[in-house]
Amino acid sequence: MNRVPIGIAINGVTGRMGYRQHLVRSLLAIRSDGGLPTADGRRLWPEPVLVGRNPAKLAEIAERHGLTDWTTDLDAVLARPDVHIYFDSQVTQQREKAIRAAIEAGKHVYTEKPLADDTAAAVDLCRAARAVGVKHGVVQDKLFLPGLRKLARLVQGGFFGRILSVRGEFGYWVFEGDWQAAQRPSWNYRAADGGGIVVDMFPHWQYVLERIFAPVRTVQATVTTHIPSRVDESGTPYEATADDAAYGIFELDGGIIAQINSSWAVRVYRDELVEFQVDGTHGSAVAGLRECRIQHRGATPKPVWNPDLPATERFREQWQLVPDNEPFDNGFRVQWEQFLRHVHEDAEFPWDFAAGARGVQLAELGLESARTGRRLEIPPLDL
Ligand SMILES: NC(=O)c1ccc[n+]([C@@H]2O[C@H](COP(=O)([O-])OP(=O)(O)OC[C@H]3O[C@@H](n4cnc5c(N)ncnc54)[C@H](O)[C@@H]3O)[C@@H](O)[C@H]2O)c1
Numbered sequence: 001m002n003r004v005p006i007g008i009a010i011n012g013v014t015g016r017m018g019y020r021q022h023l024v025r026s027l028l029a030i031r032s033d034g035g036l037p038t039a040d041g042r043r044l045w046p047e048p049v050l051v052g053r054n055p056a057k058l059a060e061i062a063e064r065h066g067l068t069d070w071t072t073d074l075d076a077v078l079a080r081p082d083v084h085i086y087f088d089s090q091v092t093q094q095r096e097k098a099i100r101a102a103i104e105a106g107k108h109v110y111t112e113k114p115l116a117d118d119t120a121a122a123v124d125l126c127r128a129a130r131a132v133g134v135k136h137g138v139v140q141d142k143l144f145l146p147g148l149r150k151l152a153r154l155v156q157g158g159f160f161g162r163i164l165s166v167r168g169e170f171g172y173w174v175f176e177g178d179w180q181a182a183q184r185p186s187w188n189y190r191a192a193d194g195g196g197i198v199v200d201m202f203p204h205w206q207y208v209l210e211r212i213f214a215p216v217r218t219v220q221a222t223v224t225t226h227i228p229s230r231v232d233e234s235g236t237p238y239e240a241t242a243d244d245a246a247y248g249i250f251e252l253d254g255g256i257i258a259q260i261n262s263s264w265a266v267r268v269y270r271d272e273l274v275e276f277q278v279d280g281t282h283g284s285a286v287a288g289l290r291e292c293r294i295q296h297r298g299a300t301p302k303p304v305w306n307p308d309l310p311a312t313e314r315f316r317e318q319w320q321l322v323p324d325n326e327p328f329d330n331g332f333r334v335q336w337e338q339f340l341r342h343v344h345e346d347a348e349f350p351w352d353f354a355a356g357a358r359g360v361q362l363a364e365l366g367l368e369s370a371r372t373g374r375r376l377e378i379p380p381l382d383l
Contacts, residue, residue: 007083011051018089026333078105093194108135115356122360126353138356144331150292160280168260170274177231186232195242203359214253223370226265293319
């Protein structure tokens with residue numbers, strides 16, 4: 001048989017990310033394409049074991065996709081020799097203890113971000129995985145988005161000259177749940193349940209900035225809760241105790257200043273739900289999830305400030321679309337494929353628990369900066 005089965009316990013598969021992005025768009029999509037080709041000419045074949053708390057939901061998902069392997073007993077799954085990888089997309093607060101159990105059971109671990117609730121726990125998980133010798137990885141999906149891959153390509157190609165600044169705008173209106181249902185789970189808006197936009201988004205910004213531009217050296221953030229009460233999935237009002245907007249300034253190696261607004265209380269007047277404008281001495285770019293536009297120094301207009309006149313130029317039309325020039329698959333799937341190759345044939349995988357811990361650290365220091373009103377240096381982690 002040319003197929004190499006690889007058992008993957010997927011815990012949190014009933015959730016938004018676990019079901020759609022990881023099960024359907026990644027693991028089952030790999031199966032639909034005949035498995036993942038390996039260096040030795042065979043095909044890695046993901047065998048998902050659906051893990052969760054609600055048997056009815058698990059059975060329903062399994063049936064919908066022609067799967068049979070599901071359970072509510074995590075310990076039993078971790079004891080199975082045919083399960084090689086533990087994947088976690090549970091709510092963040094449940095993550096640490098499940099990952100710790102998986103490491104102790106000798107499973108390779110891949111997980112949604114953030115890796116843990118705080119930096120100390122994230123560092124500890126990293127050390128534990130290394131001590132046992134299992135492979136470990138954290139989802140860093142934004143790096144695999146077509147728009148950001150084009151942006152990274154521009155950086156690598158020297159398009160910008162000296163990069164001066166990065167301005168990121170992320171967010172959209174998340175409905176309060178009263179007259180229209182909220183489009184995100186309510187735990188995201190309760191601090192006690194691990195919610196908050198800083199712990200959700202700063203881990204993303206950490207790896208986007210570090211991998212595409214340069215390591216983050218300082219953080220200064222203002223964080224707030226714009227919408228103080230919301231209505232949950234069952235129609236019950238609750239106090240929104242977690243932050244729903246964060247306005248962060250990050251200094252990167254080499255003097256690049258990054259400023260990123262993250263908000264669930266903003267209406268979109270942009271082309272995409274996240275956009276980064278990068279300005280450099282030789283050119284600028286605006287990248288979103290899929291598209292990326294550029295303006296070279298040679299095509300830069302020379303506007304003159306005069307509020308008495310209507311705008312003299314159509315600035316948006318002066319930018320040029322960056323072509324794809326390569327196929328872009330779903331970002332979650334691309335990273336899954338790299339993790340599977342990492343496990344199976346020891347291929348390189350830089351998005352490990354150490355990288356995940358740096359994401360948690362930036363969120364933690366961002367919140368501390370907001371609390372104390374100080375700009376904070378980001379110390380290297382002792383890993
Ligand atoms: N990479 C990304 O872009 C991205 C986007 C959104 C969320 N996430 C991360 O994915 C994880 C899951 O987020 P989601 O939006 O899919 O959430 P969700 O609420 O849709 O799903 C949560 C999952 O955790 C399970 N769970 C286990 N214990 C639970 C408990 N005590 N209370 C509630 N649910 C419990 C639920 O059954 C469900 O399967 C979070 O860690 C989040 O940070 C990542």
